[in-house]
Amino acid sequence: MTGTEITSCTEALRLLAAYLDTELEEHEHGEMERHLQRCRSCYSRAEFEAHLKASIAELAHEPVPPRLSARVHTLIREFTVAGDR
Amino acid sequence: MADVATAPMDRTDQAWFADQITALLPDLYGAAVRLCRDRTEGEDLVAEAVAKAWEGLPSLRTRNAFRGWVFRILTNTYISQYRSSRTHGDIESLDADDDAFSLFEQLHQPILLWWGNPEQDFLNRLLRDELVQAIDRLPDCLRTVVILIDVQALSYREAATALDVPVGTVRSRLARARSRLQKALWENAHDAGITTGPAPSRREEEGPDDGD
Numbered sequence: 001m002t003g004t005e006i007t008s009c010t011e012a013l014r015l016l017a018a019y020l021d022t023e024l025e026e027h028e029h030g031e032m033e034r035h036l037q038r039c040r041s042c043y044s045r046a047e048f049e050a051h052l053k054a055s056i057a058e059l060a061h062e063p064v065p066p067r068l069s070a071r072v073h074t075l076i077r078e079f080t081v082a083g084d085r
Numbered sequence: 086m087a088d089v090a091t092a093p094m095d096r097t098d099q100a101w102f103a104d105q106i107t108a109l110l111p112d113l114y115g116a117a118v119r120l121c122r123d124r125t126e127g128e129d130l131v132a133e134a135v136a137k138a139w140e141g142l143p144s145l146r147t148r149n150a151f152r153g154w155v156f157r158i159l160t161n162t163y164i165s166q167y168r169s170s171r172t173h174g175d176i177e178s179l180d181a182d183d184d185a186f187s188l189f190e191q192l193h194q195p196i197l198l199w200w201g202n203p204e205q206d207f208l209n210r211l212l213r214d215e216l217v218q219a220i221d222r223l224p225d226c227l228r229t230v231v232i233l234i235d236v237q238a239l240s241y242r243e244a245a246t247a248l249d250v251p252v253g254t255v256r257s258r259l260a261r262a263r264s265r266l267q268k269a270l271w272e273n274a275h276d277a278g279i280t281t282g283p284a285p286s287r288r289e290e291e292g293p294d295d296g297d
């Protein structure tokens with residue numbers, strides 16, 4: 001009665017991306033967790049995809065050039081001056 | 086007027102805005118560099134997006150939504166101004182079988198499994214530069230979803246809003262993008278000989294399976 005039941009690996013793999021992106025409904029998320037606890041093959045696949053996603057997420061960390069920080073702060077100061085007129 | 090967002094902006098707004106932007110600047114710059122595939126253009130894009138965000142601040146309904154909103158501005162600015170000089174019509178050029186490729190499955194071909202833990206080995210050797218190159222080679226429509234969702238951790242809904250497309254489109258583009266990425270990484274690894282030959286250190290790491 002709680003919606004989709006994950007009965008096959010095909011179904012689990014179809015939902016894997018949304019699961020890793022935490023985009024599944026709560027009951028589906030629970031279903032996936034139960035399947036991954038039981039199924040070694042899907043578990044390895046999920047672990048691999050999660051690691052790859054984490055590696056991509058690390059690209060978010062770009063050191064900001066001081067030139068850009070200075071430029072942005074100058075911009076914001078100019079907003080105030082303009083707003084005060 | 087009770088609604089803060091429609092009130093005229095003052096020094097309090099300016100200080101709040103400055104704090105928010107300062108905190109988000111590394112993320113914004115990270116996204117901008119990956120969008121533009123160029124550091125200098127990335128700086129220009131961030132500066133432009135910050136200016137637009139300030140102008141548009143009165144239209145921001147809830148300040149909790151600031152992060153997603155600023156990324157929307159950044160992405161839109163990129164799409165409308167920077168992209169036009171480059172790739173056009175890249176959605177049409179997508180192959181239908183794009184979303185079928187799985188790196189994991191490739192790594193689990195019997196010949197590779199013989200060496201133990203190929204997917205772990207692969208991840209250990211995966212370099213930031215390879216990943217950056219693979220992402221840079223994606224067409225705009227796919228690169229933007231990867232950047233918003235995987236790099237900047239926006240939800241599907243936030244990304245859909247940022248790109249002004251339905252959530253279903255975000256899903257399908259994301260699947261294609263990941264498939265293409267994995268394919269590119271596989272081809273890279275293959276060209277570099279990483280996935281073809283034996284990895285000498287593997288046997289030691291396997292330990293218990295050796296039985297001697």
Ligand SMILES: [Zn+2]
Pocket residue numbers: 008009012035039040041042043
């Ligand atoms: Zn399974």
